[in-house]
Amino acid sequence: MSDMSVTLVFPVSTPDGRAYLKQALERGERVVGASSDTSDPIEGAAPWTRLPLVHEPKFLPAFLDLLRTHGVTQIYAAAHMVHAALSDLLREHDLAPLRIINRSALEQEFARWDDIFARAEHWTRLITALTPDHTPPDPPFLAGVIRLAFDLFGESYDDKLAALIACLLDAPDGDIVEIGALFGRSACVLLSGRALGGTERRLFVFDPWSSEAGAQQDLPKAMQDYTRSAGLERVAHAFEATFAALAPQGTMAAYRTPSATGNAIYRGSADGEAVRLLKPFPGLKPSGRIALLHIDGNHDAACAAEDVLLWSPLVPQGGWVAIDDYCWRYGDGPKRAGDALLDQWGDGVARAFVAGDCLFIQRA
Numbered sequence: 230m231s232d233m234s235v236t237l238v239f240p241v242s243t244p245d246g247r248a249y250l251k252q253a254l255e256r257g258e259r260v261v262g263a264s265s266d267t268s269d270p271i272e273g274a275a276p277w278t279r280l281p282l283v284h285e286p287k288f289l290p291a292f293l294d295l296l297r298t299h300g301v302t303q304i305y306a307a308a309h310m311v312h313a314a315l316s317d318l319l320r321e322h323d324l325a326p327l328r329i330i331n332r333s334a335l336e337q338e339f340a341r342w343d344d345i346f347a348r349a350e351h352w353t354r355l356i357t358a359l360t361p362d363h364t365p366p367d368p369p370f371l372a373g374v375i376r377l378a379f380d381l382f383g384e385s386y387d388d389k390l391a392a393l394i395a396c397l398l399d400a401p402d403g404d405i406v407e408i409g410a411l412f413g414r415s416a417c418v419l420l421s422g423r424a425l426g427g428t429e430r431r432l433f434v435f436d437p438w439s440s441e442a443g444a445q446q447d448l449p450k451a452m453q454d455y456t457r458s459a460g461l462e463r464v465a466h467a468f469e470a471t472f473a474a475l476a477p478q479g480t481m482a483a484y485r486t487p488s489a490t491g492n493a494i495y496r497g498s499a500d501g502e503a504v505r506l507l508k509p510f511p512g513l514k515p516s517g518r519i520a521l522l523h524i525d526g527n528h529d530a531a532c533a534a535e536d537v538l539l540w541s542p543l544v545p546q547g548g549w550v551a552i553d554d555y556c557w558r559y560g561d562g563p564k565r566a567g568d569a570l571l572d573q574w575g576d577g578v579a580r581a582f583v584a585g586d587c588l589f590i591q592r593a
Contacts, residue, residue: 246307383414389585403520435491438465
């Protein structure tokens with residue numbers, strides 16, 4: 230952007246408008262806000278002007294005066310109807326080279342859904358390849374899962390998440406257990422797919438959400454420091470808020486605790502009430518059979534090995550173990566743990582494959 234550019238954000242009163250103005254200011258750009266509010270919605274963060282509604286006769290002269298006063302060169306139109314009205318106005322009054330720099334909110338949403346449905350087709354193909362004896366979920370279901378999951382920050386992507394859905398189609402009765410959840414992207418997929426395969430399963434999540442517990446001693450100190458400064462304590466509150474709204478009662482439980490303590494809680498030898506999140510939900514009694522175990526906790530070799538040692542014996546015949554970051558550029562803890570399980574189960578492995586850097590093992 231040229232140093233002479235001035236962007237009008239209108240209406241700046243929408244969440245999208247406020248977000249764009251804030252980001253533009255952080256980039257050091259020159260911005261002006263406008264809206265039809267009776268008071269400044271951005272509280273002096275940038276120059277603000279009150280404009281009439283776009284369909285009112287007084288709008289055009291006020292709008293032109295705003296352009297001249299602030300030397301506006303481009304517009305971020307933060308509402309669909311405003312975008313449409315301004316597009317017509319710029320064309321009818323030959324206000325080039327003034328331009329709108331964003332697509333309308335509706336066009337952006339259509340484009341987003343086009344991408345989501347294209348990705349859902351990819352999920353369908355992958356699920357079909359991984360579980361040819363099962364019919365994949367309908368595309369709208371998969372698209373909805375993608376939409377929800379990728380609204381959450383995370384480092385699990387399409388191939389791995391689609392493979393989790395495939396495993397749920399081909400898993401026996403039992404619980405779904407996740408070790409390490411961060412903001413809950415993969416947990417969202419597991420919760421959404423809990424009823425696949427003709428049985429209703431419940432999801433149990435165990436994560437300390439602790440910077441100290443999450444620090445991985447096998448990594449260089451600089452990366453350990455990054456983990457400690459990542460604010461994992463705040464992530465727990467975001468996770469809880471997400472699933473308090475998303476999870477039907479009786480479908481999941483989450484515990485803010487390390488894997489070893491979580492294992493004791495799951496087995497019934499420890500009381501987890503003090504560390505249970507989603508308090509308004511009633512506590513769930515584990516079945517003791519894990520249909521799908523997703524291990525994505527601390528990646529230190531000792532921690533990954535302990536997770537496999539503690540939890541894999543609870544996976545019955547036909548059950549799945551998914552070990553995330555089996556192909557991890559920063560270390561080999563998950564790979565060593567996964568290879569050890571493959572060796573331990575030996576002929577007891579029905580299938581094994583890697584999808585999205587995650588190792589999937591089905592017990593024969």
